[in-house]
Amino acid sequence: MSTFEPNRHDELTRRTFISNAARWYLGVNLAPMLGSSIASAAPAPTGAKAKNVIYLYMSGGMSHLDTFDPKPKKKEVMGPVETLDTSATDVFVGSYLPKTAKVMDKVCVVNSMNSKQGAHEQGTYMMHTSYAMRGTVKHPSLGAWVLKLGGRINPDIPGYVAISASPDVTGGGFFGAKYAAAPIGSADEGLKDSRKPGNVSGKDFDRRLALADRLNKQFHGRYENADVKAYEELYQEAIRLMNSEDLKAFNLNDEPQSARNLYGGGRFAQGCMLARRLVEHGVRFVEVQLGGWDTHYDNFAGVEGRCNEFDQAYSALITDLEKRGMLKDTLVVVATEFGRTPEIKTEHNDGRDHHPSAFSCLLAGGGVKGGFKYGETDSTGSRVKDNPVTPQDFNATIAHAMGIPHDQVIMSPSQRPFRISDKGSPIMDVFA
Secondary structure, X not given: OOOOOOOHHHHHHHHHHHHHHHHHHHOOOOHHHOOOOOOOOOOOOOOOOOOEEEEEEEXXXXXXXXXXOOOOOOHHHHOOOOEXXXXXXXXXXXOOOHHHHOOHHHEEEEEEEOOOOOOHHHHHHHHHHOOOOEOOEOOOOHHHHHXXXXXXXXXXXXXXXXXXXXXXXXXXXXXXXHHOOEEEOOHHHOOOOOOOOOOOOHHHHHHHHHHHHHHHHHHHHHOOOHHHHHHHHHHHHHHHHHOOHHHHHHOHHHOOHHHHHHHOOOHHHHHHHHHHHHHHOOOOEEEEEEOOOOOOOOHHHHHHHHHHHHHHHHHHHHHHHHHXXXXXXXXXXXXXXXXXXXXXXXXXXXXXXXXXXXXXXXXXXXXXXXXXXXXEEOOXXXXXXXOOEOHHHHHHHHHHHOOOOOOOOEEOOOOOEEOOOOOOOOOHHHEO
């Protein structure tokens, strides 16, 4: 008789089994944990100044001209947007960012970003993975790479968390689900279904857990393979999380009113505050997304609205991390998939179109120079004039800040070589 090997149907049955075992026997739902099984217990990278990353993604294509690369001498490019001086010499921002202007002495602006990806999905995918989309492979996200190569700080809670972000670009790719982000839809709701139900006593919980363990062992006895082991790790991690004191990291209700006033209201502000709490408790990589930057129509009203939400939250995050002594080892990233055109489309109610040839991203903390501007665009912000930076270079820079070798090769299941930044190189000039 041939040895039985579980097929796709059995793998799904296993997933259902674990989820149902948790829901029925333990009283909890493990669905939010599918992306956060324990990573390999690699030591923290040596020589790194950044222990954590807070990755703020501006989804839709943030206009560089109206934010971090203004052109004050070109009224036909800037429209109604004025240029503000900042706390850093020779670093300027658009007039929609008055609070951010006050913390720019802590920030490095990379004004020479450029990409060949002019569509949202493809551009976002490349910024998150360093690779172009392919039908034959799903690449790991940047956070998954950090978890894979850098390991976790706190073994009891997820090492990678995504707040209001798409699972399409925060997944584990060919690394597997154990390296994907634990998803949080709304920061004020925290990590859903991760607590023991109040109507289940400790004794009853232990009894149900023992029963589930017996069922697990029976299953493992029949079907021993890598997928079954991976889901067993998931199951065990969920138990650790439920019993961990650090579960409180996900609860914004513990924040004082003074902190809430500092960050302000809104989903993005709540996400930034939660990100600070998470890195404070040892989460390695946290992504927070702010959408709505696709301003083909009525660009200036759209950008002003997005900046109003970004401005207070971002400046608060930088201020809060510095006050707590955390900015020196937390790298705060602001990224987007591309910029917007210098041409203002009057036929689109003063809109700006996609523009991958030039855009801006930010780095702060984690050993990066503050009050520093890297790269430059031409007089209209249309093209990069010097020190061009690709998404791959930018991701290599993040890796370098964390002490992760950007050129370390990992083979995919099909035995193809991949790197965290593909062929990119870190921007060494941005480091202090």
